[in-house]
Amino acid sequence: MGKDGWYTEEWAGQGSALSLRLKDKVHDEKSPYQRIEIYETETFGTLMTLDGLVMVTDRDNFVYHEMMAHVALFSHKAPRRVLIIGGGDCGTLREVLKHDEVEHVDQVELDERVTRVAERFFPELCVANDDPRAHLYFQDGIQWVKDAAPGSYDIIIVDSTDPVGPAAGLFGEAFYADCHRALRPEGIVVGQSESPLFHTELIKAMHAALRATDFLDVATVHFPQCTYPSGWWSATLGRRDATLTSFREDDCRERSFATRYYNAGIHEAAFASPEFLFKALL
């Protein structure tokens, strides 16, 4: 917290920065993995930062969490077993468990402290943590997928931090090959894939890595995310044995749960590729 009452994240290598006006700092700890800070902001509600980078705010996390969960789940005919890598704030887990078809979710987050802090300061994101279908593990997600029995999951969601440090391995071929093996036929892996404006090369590399590891179809979905670099974010999906061009549209329109960003129109629209990205991916 600067002396001036603002939290500022400088967007690495992008000569730009986002600031949020603060009311108070309410928590600060160093876990074995990272520094976890919680602030009360003036207009974005509670803010969690990890090593000084915005992870989640009350005001805009709904877009990210809904898009990380529902696009993949409604793209799959029968998503019964789901694995979440990372996802420590539990917002994605909450969205996944809104699907009655889901029978079992393993969430593998490296840093238990992120989840414990989220339970305290973001209780609304953690409402599903006690769901009997939810199984929380605090260990290395890369190793988890390596050790997973073949065909264990229908969906793998990689809800990770930026591709530096421990998270870097979540964007590479070795990891995707393990995901492919751990997925059932027609299974889907979806990972957050940063900003289309700032990180076009990363998205390109993810497409190449997913194709190289035998995913039949690969696609990127786009959504606004005010407090992430450039305000524009993406997730990239790989599907084995099937394409990503259709989804359970009727189920989506008749869904029994509330969303704030996602709906059937957004599902289809999110796959539209801006011209520059379309060309970069040719």
Added chain:
Amino acid sequence: MGKDGWYTEEWAGQGSALSLRLKDKVHDEKSPYQRIEIYETETFGTLMTLDGLVMVTDRDNFVYHEMMAHVALFSHKAPRRVLIIGGGDCGTLREVLKHDEVEHVDQVELDERVTRVAERFFPELCVANDDPRAHLYFQDGIQWVKDAAPGSYDIIIVDSTDPVGPAAGLFGEAFYADCHRALRPEGIVVGQSESPLFHTELIKAMHAALRATDFLDVATVHFPQCTYPSGWWSATLGRRDATLTSFREDDCRERSFATRYYNAGIHEAAFASPEFLFKALL
């Protein structure tokens, strides 16, 4: 330019701010209407601010200008006569004039100095200013539309600053009623409509005002815009005598000119309404 080498725009009333790292300030003047400043940034190229608010940067203006022009023009069967209100940086004009069907464009910008400064510092946005189809006027756009002969235009593009000060009148019923009269049958008015996240109420009010002035169909398109408040921006269209649900898709796919953001997939996708906005507009 702060002493620290950053330009910062505090997003009014939103407790948040965007900063761009600067190399240099290269121009600063007070026109009769506003303060116009030009900076060289480290990673966003040249930046123009008006009264301290980001108007345009080299790096990300393509999204805004393409969406302001091409969505409306490809939604119309034969866009021959176009009016641009505001648009002083001439980026929208450039995109409009890429359409061979366009025979005549009037651009009515209040502040001639914005255009003269853009010609000097954003020459690539002004390449079409000498097109014989382009007619630049520097006067009040609200009065221009009031005085326009009925049925003068196929498309009216309101490429304005925020709805405060002189631009406030560009968002109200009196202005839209004049637009309706100045448009030919099946004509379209499109205006920038701020951030869906920050300014939901404004978008709601624009929809109500367009419906109240007899526009048959009203719709909002969404796009990322890194350097505008929240990084998520919109434009709202009203069409008289016809709906906005179809567009010249074949012409769009076979267009003779280059775009960087817009394409046929983006055209359709941009109309998708996030659930919270869909509900707000019911």
